[in-house]
Amino acid sequence: MKQIKYFNGSFLLFVAIFIFTGCADTDDGSYVSPITVSEKTNGDWHLLNLTQIDETAKKAGLNPSEMSLTDQFEFTTFGITLNVDDDGNPTSYAVSGNAPDIFNEQGYWSLDTDFPQTNGTPPTILLYGDAAKTQKTGKLSITGIPGATPEMELKLTRTSNNVPFVSYQFKLTKNQ
Amino acid sequence: MKKTIFCITGFIMLSALTLRAADITPDKYWTVPAVYAMDEQVTWYFDFGSTSPSVLPDNSPLYMWIWSPNNPTNDIIPLDSEGNRIWKITLIPTDFFGLTQEEIYAHSDHAFNFLLRSANFDDYHTGTLVIKTNTNYISDFAASGEIWTYYSTEDNNTQAIPGKNVYSTSNVSILFNANIIPEFEDAASGLKGVHIHAGYNNFADHNIEYHAWETTGCDPQSACYTEFKHLGNGIYKKDLVPYQYFQALEEDEFTNFEFLLVQDDWSANTPNYIIYAADAVVPPPPSLYFFPVKISLKDILVISRENNNRGQFLSYTITGGSKTVSGNMTGSAPMALQRAFVNLVEEFKGMDISSLRVTIKDQNDFEIYSGDIPLVIED
Numbered sequence: 001m002k003q004i005k006y007f008n009g010s011f012l013l014f015v016a017i018f019i020f021t022g023c024a025d026t027d028d029g030s031y032v033s034p035i036t037v038s039e040k041t042n043g044d045w046h047l048l049n050l051t052q053i054d055e056t057a058k059k060a061g062l063n064p065s066e067m068s069l070t071d072q073f074e075f076t077t078f079g080i081t082l083n084v085d086d087d088g089n090p091t092s093y094a095v096s097g098n099a100p101d102i103f104n105e106q107g108y109w110s111l112d113t114d115f116p117q118t119n120g121t122p123p124t125i126l127l128y129g130d131a132a133k134t135q136k137t138g139k140l141s142i143t144g145i146p147g148a149t150p151e152m153e154l155k156l157t158r159t160s161n162n163v164p165f166v167s168y169q170f171k172l173t174k175n176q
Numbered sequence: 177m178k179k180t181i182f183c184i185t186g187f188i189m190l191s192a193l194t195l196r197a198a199d200i201t202p203d204k205y206w207t208v209p210a211v212y213a214m215d216e217q218v219t220w221y222f223d224f225g226s227t228s229p230s231v232l233p234d235n236s237p238l239y240m241w242i243w244s245p246n247n248p249t250n251d252i253i254p255l256d257s258e259g260n261r262i263w264k265i266t267l268i269p270t271d272f273f274g275l276t277q278e279e280i281y282a283h284s285d286h287a288f289n290f291l292l293r294s295a296n297f298d299d300y301h302t303g304t305l306v307i308k309t310n311t312n313y314i315s316d317f318a319a320s321g322e323i324w325t326y327y328s329t330e331d332n333n334t335q336a337i338p339g340k341n342v343y344s345t346s347n348v349s350i351l352f353n354a355n356i357i358p359e360f361e362d363a364a365s366g367l368k369g370v371h372i373h374a375g376y377n378n379f380a381d382h383n384i385e386y387h388a389w390e391t392t393g394c395d396p397q398s399a400c401y402t403e404f405k406h407l408g409n410g411i412y413k414k415d416l417v418p419y420q421y422f423q424a425l426e427e428d429e430f431t432n433f434e435f436l437l438v439q440d441d442w443s444a445n446t447p448n449y450i451i452y453a454a455d456a457v458v459p460p461p462p463s464l465y466f467f468p469v470k471i472s473l474k475d476i477l478v479i480s481r482e483n484n485n486r487g488q489f490l491s492y493t494i495t496g497g498s499k500t501v502s503g504n505m506t507g508s509a510p511m512a513l514q515r516a517f518v519n520l521v522e523e524f525k526g527m528d529i530s531s532l533r534v535t536i537k538d539q540n541d542f543e544i545y546s547g548d549i550p551l552v553i554e555d
Contacts, residue, residue: 166470
């Protein structure tokens, strides 16, 4: 009889331990892949402001080296949609609005890096004229990556003999 | 002993003679007009306001003894008393000296050297006075390629001062070269005259307009009053003293006078020019710039001009290949800044051109700029 009591006591203790152990089970978490640049940049964006930068003047320390174009030529209507496929990979893009075509108003895009680079080099959106992405038509440096605030800065730089001479700095906000 | 007495007496007499000869110096002396051709009439003024009347009595006779470039009469030449302790002499240098303009300028002294004195010299006389002839302002101006310039004499300067701020009482000579502006072709050849259309303090007061139709007399409303003098070869000159010319008072506020120059029948005119008063704040000169410094056909060209003349409104014309675009430059404060944004992307889309011809004019068709902007080929 005494043995049975010990057994029951042990059993209850085991059950209690089991139950409480279950409550304190360590959550190792499930695997979540890191947020890619593509995830941050895709979608509909609308212009907040646009600045034209004279790279030659800037390098030489001449003024003015920057000029706001925001209120010119309906640039305030400028929008860009960066589309991705189901896997989040960049596909096509389209520019909307009536602003001058500083770059091709439609085509395809890709990124030169999936994740922000640790050396500070801004990721770059590469623009293409074809779906196969063989005909490069331009590139936009992502100088401001969207974070908590849904704003992005893109910079288009034109070069001649590999020397930059003019840039366009777009500040965009995401259409929610 | 007799010899000693004779010497002492002689010394005393000589000393008395020497003591009687008083040196006098004019406070200032100047010419009217400020700038003159040697075959033009000029008046030299001498102000002895600070010289004691006990030495040089009011309106007393004063004579000029001149030796450079020559003495035309080998004698003293009388000056006229203007009153108020100012004396003057009016002459035409070429007639007065019997020399050509070239001979006067070529004289080795490069100056009119003279002194002023009493008839007997001993009562009063000046030291050597100099009016320089080392600069031929008119031929120098013609050679400069400038459209206009001005000179004034003031502040004890016997020389005309180019481009110096003036006072309302200054003698000002404005020079204009009609050869520089194509529309003034008739004035350049002497077929038509040139007039000044002007006003005090940015045309705020005392305007003296050019009335082409007022052909009689020479009062301030007449065409005669505003007419420039043709010095030959398309070079024109106007001499004036601001407060007198604009019928103002000496004490009236004078910050500038603004003007434009007009061909007889208004068939041509310059943009507005301004001569500032000595103590006025002079705005910086106009500046034109293109943005960016290097540009391709895919970019936005920005043309800016700062510090524009009052009332001047600019427009641009850009020609690339067979296409020309034009528009106005605008600004909320047009004197401070006028600007145009030109959409090269759309305007010259698909064209194979290597440069753009840009011309900027004001509303009176006066050309501010004309030049080519090379186009950069993007990598």
